[in-house]
Structures are given as structure tokens and as C-alpha cells.
Amino acid sequence: MPELRRDPLTGRLVSYAPERAKRPLPSPEAAPPLLDDPAKCPFCPGKEDALAPATLILVRTGVGVRFGREEGAERKKNWVAKCIPNLYPAFSINDVLRDGSGSRNVSGIHEVLIETPTHDADPWRLSVDQLQFYLLTLRERLIQIESDPRMIYACFGKNHGPHSGGSLRHPHSHIFATPITPPLIEIESEKLHEGDCILCDIARESQNPRTIISTRSFLATCPWASREPFEIMMFPKRHERRFIDLDDDGILELATALSTIYKALDRVLKSPSFNLVLHTKPKDRGDFHWHLELVPRVLMPMVSEVGLNIYVNTVLPEEAAEKLRSTISLL
Secondary structure (H helix, E strand, C coil), X not given: CCEEEECCCCCCEEEECHHHHHCCCCCCCCCCCCECCCCCCCCCCCCHHHCCCCCEEEEEECCEEEEECCCCCCCCCCEEEEEEECCCCCCCCCEEEEECCEEEEECCEEEEEECCCCCCCCHHHCCHHHHHHHHHHHHHHHHHHHCCCCCCEEEEEEEECCCCCCCECCCEEEEEEEXXXXXXXXXXXXXXXXXXXXXXXXXXXXXXXXXEEECCCEEEECCCCCCCCCCEXXXXXXXXXXXXXXXXXXXXXXXXXXXXXXXXXXXXXXXCCEEEEEECCCCCCCCCCCEEEEEECCCCCCHHHHHHCEEEECCCHHHHHHHHHHHHCCC
16 A cells, blocks of 8 residues: 655655556656767867866866866866856746746856766776865865855755766766755745755654664765655755755765765666755855755656646655665675
């Protein structure tokens, strides 16, 4: 018998129907193929001159790495990670916002972060150092973007795999900035006030069957009302409002935890497609508790999801967490 759960953070309704996993299904329709030819990949080393100047670039030096940017025709070759304007942006400096009160000019940003020079560096193959450089670059660019008074909300997201909405194999993420706070973030902000914060309550639970890993500063858990099998939420145990306030030690700890989770997902789901997105405090909200949402793309959307915003999941989060914990113990 299905079990209905309402997510306490967003109000999202999820139906857990494990029996649906036993349905006889035809072979799923193939996803559009990813561009997976390094000779044609625009993000691979040697193609730098074909890209726009990097708004932020992390390069190797004789004593380590440092941040910079590219101007005009300058292109740096010894890069570790870099941000460039998106060729097909969802948000731009010259956007127009139309609503019931009329229209006005607004400004947004949409960039691509090329995470590594290595074309086939799937998340579970990345070293902790590579993930650390990735997170450091994200933090630095979001700090820069948030200094722009026109931007109210800035975050990053990642599409990995053919069922995630991605189009290129080469590892990359998206950086977004908008002049308004997304409605979902508004809803979450009402439940994430210090002293009455849902995520702080979860972090204080000593025996939570949905916990995957717990480090000194971070917790990873399968949400109580997960939308997809093996959905994961990661967040700081302390009430931290903004991702950009994470210090270097925290970046390294988060990179280590993320590496473990990626490897476990690969073992359990066999190179899954997934979406990863940051939820963090907007400028027009006084409080928040930042978190990462990682959603594997396992199930095809149903009419209830598309038309009613009611998700149907075939794996209870308690079972998913137990499977991931068991896998992590073998890594």
C-alpha cells in the first residue's frame, strides 16, 4: 500500500509505492547522446581560443594555484578550473521581468564552470584535490557575483549524465545569479530560521535511519520525503547561512564527503545521471541554512509529477540510506 509523505521543508507531496518497481516496463527510451569526443569538445585543453575570456580562472604556478581572469585575447593554458559566460544563457544582464504590474529591466548571470581539464573525469573518478579546487572556484566566483548589488540570489548547479539534461561529457557546472529570489527558496527560508530550523533539528538527531555519513561539520542524509530513489541532502551541522562563508578547512571536508558519496552512488546505481544544486541565503532574506541537494535521475516523470507536483518514489529513503551506508563501509 502506498505511503504519502509531505516534505516538512517545502510542503512537497511524495507517494512511496515500492510495488511500482515490479511493473513490467519496456526498454526506456534512450536519452540524447552526450558530446563525448575530446577532439570536438570545446572545454578540452587546446580549445581555449574558441571560448570567451574566463571571468575567473584557477591556474597552476610554481608554488601552487592562484585565481585570475582573462582579458581580451588573453587565454591561459595551465588552468585547473575556469568560469566562462554560457553561450546559451538562461539569465543575462539585459533580461526583462514581466508580471502583473508590468515590465522592467533586470540583470542576471549564467556562467559555466569547467571543473577540470580532464574530459572523462566522472564525479566518482575525481580526486579529493580536484573536488577541492572545484569547490574553491565555486566559492570564489559566487563571492564575486554577490558583490554586484543587482544580484539577489546566486547559486550553482550540475547536470551529470544523459538523463540529467546535460549535453557534454566534459565535467562542468552552471553558475546562476538572478535579480529575484526563486519561489522555492522563499518557501524554504520560512522553515530555516535559527532556533526553529528543520535542518538544525535533523543535525541534532542522534539516531536517524536516513543518515548516510556524518563528519565533524557536515551531515548527508536521504530526505524524509525524497523525490527520487537515493536522493541526498548535505548541509553543515551548524546553522550556516551562506555557502560562500565556508572556510578552506570546510571546503576540504566537504570535498572529502562529496567524494565518498559520489563513489557510493556509482557502486549502487552504476554511473547514474544526477542533478546537484546549491540552496543558499538570498540577499533579501534574513536567515537560511544552506544545503546541497543531489537528485539521481532514476525514474521517468509521471503525470502526477508533471501535472500535480506530486512525486512517486519506489524506494523509501530509510532503505536507500541503509544501502548507501553499507556501500560506504566497503569503500
